[in-house]
Amino acid sequence: MDNTDQDFLDSLDLLDKEMEKYIPFVLQDLWELGSIPEYIYQLIDNNIDTKKIKKIMDFGCGKGAVLSYLAKRMEFQGFGIDIVPEFIEFANRHSIENSVNDRLNFSIGDILEYIGRNEKYDMVIYGYDSGLLGDVYNTISQLQNSISDSGYLILEIAFTLDEKERIEGLPAKKELLEQLDKSVLKTVDKIFWDTNKIRTINNQNNHYINKRIQELKKTYPEQTQIFERYISNQMDECKLIENEMICSTWLMSK
Numbered sequence: 346m347d348n349t350d351q352d353f354l355d356s357l358d359l360l361d362k363e364m365e366k367y368i369p370f371v372l373q374d375l376w377e378l379g380s381i382p383e384y385i386y387q388l389i390d391n392n393i394d395t396k397k398i399k400k401i402m403d404f405g406c407g408k409g410a411v412l413s414y415l416a417k418r419m420e421f422q423g424f425g426i427d428i429v430p431e432f433i434e435f436a437n438r439h440s441i442e443n444s445v446n447d448r449l450n451f452s453i454g455d456i457l458e459y460i461g462r463n464e465k466y467d468m469v470i471y472g473y474d475s476g477l478l479g480d481v482y483n484t485i486s487q488l489q490n491s492i493s494d495s496g497y498l499i500l501e502i503a504f505t506l507d508e509k510e511r512i513e514g515l516p517a518k519k520e521l522l523e524q525l526d527k528s529v530l531k532t533v534d535k536i537f538w539d540t541n542k543i544r545t546i547n548n549q550n551n552h553y554i555n556k557r558i559q560e561l562k563k564t565y566p567e568q569t570q571i572f573e574r575y576i577s578n579q580m581d582e583c584k585l586i587e588n589e590m591i592c593s594t595w596l597m598s599k
C-alpha cells in the first residue's frame with residue numbers, strides 16, 4: 346500500500362484496506378462526511394462580498410454536501426472532486442434533483458493530480474484530514490497554486506491543545522499557529538466548532554453507520570472482525586474528536 350492509499354484510509358478513518366469496498370454502503374445514509382458547511386458559510390458571509398466568488402473548488406468533496414449548502418445561498422460555479430466514484434455519483438444525482446446541476450460539477454479525481462494543474466479558483470475548500478499534502482504549511486503552499494490572486498482558502502483542521510497528549514497526524518495548537526503564521530496566505534477569520542454540535546452530529550451518524558454495519562455482518566459473516574474493528578475505531582475517533590481535539594474552520598486570503 347502506498348502513501349496515497351494510507352492517506353485515503355486516514356481521511357475516512359479506516360484501519361483496514363478491506364473495509365474500503367464497503368464504505369459507500371456503510372455511509373449511504375450520511376450526506377455530510379466530516380465538514381460543517383454552516384461554519385464555512387458563516388465565515389464567507391461575515392467576511393467576503395459573495396459576488397466576488399465566482400468559482401469554487403472543493404478538493405475531497407465527498408458527496409458534495411458543502412457545495413450544495415453554499416449553492417443555496419450564493420451564486421457561483423462549483424467544482425468538486427473525490428476519489429470515491431459512489432460519492433461523486435450521489436453528488437451529481439443530488440444536484441440534478443435540486444436543479445443546481447448547471448452550477449455544480451462533481452468529478453471523480455485524485456487531489457494530487459488536480460493540484461498541479463494551472464486552473465485557478467476564487468475559493469478552494471480543503472479538509473485537512475490526512476497527511477496527503479504534507480503538514481499544514483506544505484498543504485497551504487500547494488493549495489495556494491489553485492487560488493486566484495484575490496482568492497481565498499477555507500481550511501478545516503483539527504488540533505490538540507498544547508497541554509494535552511499529542512494525537513498522531515494532528516498538530517498541537519502552537520505548531521498549527523506557527524505553520525499558519527509562516528504560510529503564504531493570511532488568516533482572515535476562524536471558527537472553533539461547538540462540541541455539543543459535534544456530539545449531536547456524531548451520535549446521529551453513528552446510529553446510521555451502526556445499522557449498516559449490522560447488515561453487513563449478516564451478509565458477510567466471515568468479515569465480522571473487520572466490521573467490528575471499523576465500528577470500534579469509529580467510536581474511539583468520535584470520543585477523541587469530542588474530548589481531545591479542537592476542530593476548526595479557517596478562512597485565509599492571498
Ligand SMILES: C[S@@+](CC[C@H](N)C(=O)[O-])C[C@H]1O[C@@H](n2cnc3c(N)ncnc32)[C@H](O)[C@@H]1O
Binds near residue numbers: 428
Ligand atoms: C472526511 S471526508 C470529507 C468530505 C466532505 N468534505 C464532507 O464533509 O462531506 C474526506 C474525503 O476526501 C476524499 N479523499 C481522500 N483522499 C483523496 C484523494 N487523494 N483525492 C480525492 N479525494 C480524496 C475521501 O474519499 C473523502 O470523501
